[in-house]
Amino acid sequence: MSDQHRRTTFLNEMGLGPVWLQREPARVREQIEAPVANVLAVSDVAPADGRVSAWAEPENHQSVTTPISLDTANAGEPDIARMDWDQLKTAVSSCTRCNLCRTRTKTVFGVGDQKARWLFIGEGPGRNEDQQGLPFVGPAGKLLDNMMIAMGLKRGENTYIANIVKCRPTDVNKRDRPPEEDEANACMPYLQRQIALIQPTVIIALGKTAALSLLKLDPSTPVSKLRGEVHRHGEIPLIVTYHPAYLLRSLKDKSKAWADLCLAMQVHESSN
Numbered sequence: 001m002s003d004q005h006r007r008t009t010f011l012n013e014m015g016l017g018p019v020w021l022q023r024e025p026a027r028v029r030e031q032i033e034a035p036v037a038n039v040l041a042v043s044d045v046a047p048a049d050g051r052v053s054a055w056a057e058p059e060n061h062q063s064v065t066t067p068i069s070l071d072t073a074n075a076g077e078p079d080i081a082r083m084d085w086d087q088l089k090t091a092v093s094s095c096t097r098c099n100l101c102r103t104r105t106k107t108v109f110g111v112g113d114q115k116a117r118w119l120f121i122g123e124g125p126g127r128n129e130d131q132q133g134l135p136f137v138g139p140a141g142k143l144l145d146n147m148m149i150a151m152g153l154k155r156g157e158n159t160y161i162a163n164i165v166k167c168r169p170t171d172v173n174k175r176d177r178p179p180e181e182d183e184a185n186a187c188m189p190y191l192q193r194q195i196a197l198i199q200p201t202v203i204i205a206l207g208k209t210a211a212l213s214l215l216k217l218d219p220s221t222p223v224s225k226l227r228g229e230v231h232r233h234g235e236i237p238l239i240v241t242y243h244p245a246y247l248l249r250s251l252k253d254k255s256k257a258w259a260d261l262c263l264a265m266q267v268h269e270s271s272n
């Protein structure tokens, strides 16, 4: 059975077909113009993981005052930029660099092929991810998996999924919220080290938090302004698209997300 046939069969069996398929590079433009197929519509359910919005304004957040001393000054902390994978995982699992450590269940390090050509970066763990210690395991994760399948990719195979922060941000009502700037900054050295170890060919920033944190842009910049362009994170091409949790709520933007993924595929092809 061909890869293409296997993908279609897999999706049909899940009641998800038809799927966007990756064609040869010369036809990528056609794909961008093509009507949106069902792959980004299949998980059209309200996020069941309690997320309000991938980038909703945070409500007044009061942290729970558990007596943990924060490591914000990094006193005595080994140099994250020199860590290997095992050291990095250990450091993340016991991290106290920001307040999110006080309320997390599990840290969410990231998952995938440590030599992946494709790096997808989201915002931060939600409730499901916090429970399981894995990124994108809720409804948004299902959509992300389908986006990857449509690109001819698969979670864990030549792909790596990480987040801007490794612990779940919650508001006073224990609902998911986007990370605040200081939380994103505190966690960034871990992500930078992951990027340096992976050395991906392309980074896809999923949503505003990921895009703005990685590109160090003004918080007022909308995702719509960043799409359709090849940015750089250091030397690595970076494409910005909508967060899957947002796409679950905003059907009209799915075709734009597909155009972004097509641009990412073009960039990937041209780097080979």
Ligand code: URA
Pocket: 108, 122, 123, 124, 125, 126, 129, 134, 135, 136, 137, 140, 141, 163, 245
């Ligand atoms: N949203 C994210 O940005 N990351 C996850 O891991 C899950 C949902």
